[in-house]
Each structure stands twice: as C-alpha cells, then as structure tokens.
Amino acid sequence: MLETINTLPLWYAKIAAMVIFIAMRGVAWLLPFEFIMQGAPDKKRWRDLRIWATLLTFIQLILYYVF
C-alpha cells in the first residue's frame, strides 16, 4: 500500500489541500449565527467569524494555487 502511495502525483496534493480548506469554510457556515456570536458585545457584521474564516481560506486557496 505504501508503494502505491509513493507513486501518487504531486497535483493530487494541491487538490487535497484545497478540498480541506473548502471543507473548513463549509464547516464554518454550517454553524448557526447565534453560536458564532455567543459572547460578542454586539452583533455587528464584522464580528461574524464565518466571514473571517472565509477570507482566511480564500487567501490559502490562492497560496496553494500559486505554489
């Protein structure tokens, strides 16, 4: 099995990394707004951590696309 793994092409790695980041973005948006905002002093849009996670994964997708 290890020999089969050793022959996997490099572009699989990029796809796998991108899938993980997209999945993380999905996980973030599956969580309800109330759960995300629990404990926040106000409900301002910039405090929505799902947006933070989306921007973060977007940067990562670009990095893995370029490199």
Next chain:
Amino acid sequence: MWEFTPTNVHWIDIVLIISYLAGITIFGFYYKSHIKTAKDYFLANRSLPWWVIGLSIIGTNIGSNDYIGASGNAYSIGIAQANFEWIGAIPAMILSALIFIPFFWRAGVYSIPEYLGLRYNNAVRFIAACVMSIFAVVIVGVFLWATAIMLQTYLGWPIWFSILVTAAVVGFYTISGGLGAVAITDTVQTFIMFITAIIVAVIGIQKIGGFDVFITTLQNNYPDHLHAFLPANHPTFPWPGVILGLGIVLSPAYWCANQAILQRTFGARSEWDGKASMIFAACLKTFVPFLIVMPGLLALTLAGKSITHQDQALPWVIKNILPAGISGLMFVAFIAALQSSIDSTMNSTSVMIVRDIINVAKKEKLTDREQLRLGKLFTFLILIVGIAFAPITAYFQGIYVYVQYALSLFQGPIFALMIFGILDKRITPAAGLFSLMSGLVVAALLGWLGLNMLYIAFLSFLYSAIALYIVSPFTKRKSNDELKNVVYSNVVEIE
C-alpha cells in the same frame, strides 16, 4: 568564575538586547500586583481581549526550532516548509476556534485534561495531565539550552551564565505575573518578531537587487524550491504524510488539544473573544512563513549552495546581510520567540500539575489560596528542573527532533478522545480510558517498527477512534445532565 569571550558585536546591538531583557523584567514586576486569586494567576481573571490572545498564541507557537530549523529547511526544500504554517495549521485553527474553544469556554475549564475529566473521568484526566506535563518540563530544558547557545555564540556569554540569565528573566515575570503577564509579554515579543521579519526581508531583497531579481533567481536556479509540496516518495516530508499525518491529525491535535496554546483562550474575556483570537492567530499564521522561511530563501539566493549545514542559513543571514542595530533586533526577536515559548509552557504545566494531578490525587480538594501558592511554587520548580535538564540536551544530538517524535506518539490518541468526545455523546468514559491507554501502546509499537512520525500520528489516531466505537456500546455512558455544555448535542445557552 565565568569567562566572557570577547565578540565583535556592535554596542548598539548589546544596548538593544540588554534594554529588552530589562524591559521585560520591569514589566513582570509591575504585573505582580494584579494577582490575587488562582483564577487571576491561571486565567488572567478571564480578562484577555482577542487580539492579545491571538498575538500570544503566535508568540508561543514560534520557537527556536522555527527560527533555526525552519529557515534551514527552507534553504534545503524551499516553500514546502511553509506547509507547517498553512495546511499544517490553518484548518486545525479554524476547527479549534469554531468547534473546540466554545466547549472549553462553556465548560469553564482551566486545562485540556480538566475537559477530558468532565467528558470522560478523572483517570483519563490524570493520565493525560501526567503525559503532557512530563514532555512540557523536558521542553522547557530544551528551550533554555537553545537560548543559552545563542547567547553564548552571539554575545560570548558563558553557557551557565546564559541559562541563569534567561531563567531569571522568564522566571520572574512568569512566576509573579501568571497568565496575564505571559500573554502581554508574548504580545510584545510577537510584535518584535514580525517587525524584525519585515525589516530583514526588505534589507535582504534590496541586497539581492529587488523582488523581481529575487523571484527570477529562485525560478531559474532553484525551481523546486517554489513548490508547496514534495513528491510522495520524499524521505522526510512526503505529501501524503503531510496531508494525512500533519494536516488531519498532528496539526488538529496541536491546535485543539495543546495546553500551552489553548491556556490563554481559557482566559478570554468572552467566548467570542476566545474564538476570534484563534482565527486572528490563523490570519497571522498565514504570514509566519515570511518570518521564518524568508531568511532561508534569502541565504539560498545570496550564498547559493555554499552553506555547509542548512541550520547555518539564519546565522549566515544575521552575519552577512544585517547591519548593526538590525542584527541586534533579529537576535532580540529570536530570544523573544524562545522566551514566549518557555513562559507559556511553564504557566500551562503548573496549571496541570496543581489542578489535574495534585487536586485529583488528593482526597481533600485544594482551596483557591492553596492553588495559587502551589501554582507559583510549581512554576518555579518546573524552571529549576528545566535548568537542570538543559545541559543534558547537549549530550543528545537533535533532542528537539526526538521530543517532537515523542509528542507524535500521544497526540493521535488524545485528539481522538477530544474530537469524538465533543461530537458524539454515545462515547463512554470506559471507552475513553481504554482507547487512550491502548492507543499510546499502539503508537509506541508503530514507533518501534520504525514508521515515519507523520504516519504514526495518523494510524494511532485511527486506532483510538475505532477503539472508542468498539468499546462504547458495551459500557455505561454519561447522562445528558453530566454532559451539559461538554458535547455538541448538549449545548446550552449561557450568559
């Protein structure tokens, strides 16, 4: 008694280094007055804002291994080293922020083993705390030794003098100021690291002849250094190992279950601050490669393959690229990175020893006053053991690598207990205990068979997860009341 070797370090550099050490010590003295209770000491009275925690997390995360080792690896393998900061951190940090931290915060715990105790039982709590504490104490010794080596090499200070100066400075503010002092000094230290990294990158790229020349040189002479992944048959960092072992197990185990990292999120002023701090840290983490990978690439572009050992890449940059003042700043950044790792490890380990080992083992529970007193005492003792252990490091070449290897032996089983414990209320305490203990044995066996560290982490995690589901149906589960705010399906709104 001590012989100080004369060096050609510029006086500006020496002033910078001594000012930094004095400043940190004075701050520790100032922060001492804030500590009244165990909660003040261990959790900074739950008062830390998200940006302080985020910066502190990065300060704790970046250590000597990152500066020397990562720059050296970048010199050898290029951008692929950044995987440890990107795929090997960011997904796990998002998971930690949005799934794990809310539960830790709602459960009101002081430590990861305490959470495991609430979810499973005190036996799991005790074993996890013992394993984590032993490795943490060893790591303090390794960090102290690494700092002393740098002080000896750069300033010509004797090794024992260097160890004692480092221990005295870090010990002073950590023992007297607790988590609050640790988090705030970490914040300052992370600022220093990032500012220095930007200055080093700008000066280095100017020396090369501009950003275009830098990239073109890499593209023409070292094209493999610009790929994020290495081939699947690479002996050290095969990409399937990086994705499966690092991305799916080791990294989540570190970011979701490492006491030193998560300690400051328990001290957040609100649940939202705790979650936001980890996402903010993930944003900073995206740029950490520019801090630790860049010096390696600069050395490669300027010196070619003439540097004999990859770990000499960063010292080469300090010596050959940076002017007086900036090289002192770079050195301060290096010391800051080490100190922020030592202080966090000491503080978080004392929490586990006092609350998860002594308090669990004792029949009569410790009072708040006793916890505070013992917390300070054990922080001091951890430092003393670390000092005693530091010179032993010299007899084991690459001991840091062995420590990392040893960490990978228990991170898989503990992470399996954490993630399935949070997500599935059917998992039972007996299954948790069996899975943890047998998982540690399986990991040790895989290590004995000589398997790559990354695959050991993945397979021991897989084994522990399967063991949880095989044993759980035959053993008694905890009631819904006992699992309130401890598992995902039993979340209760809190104020």
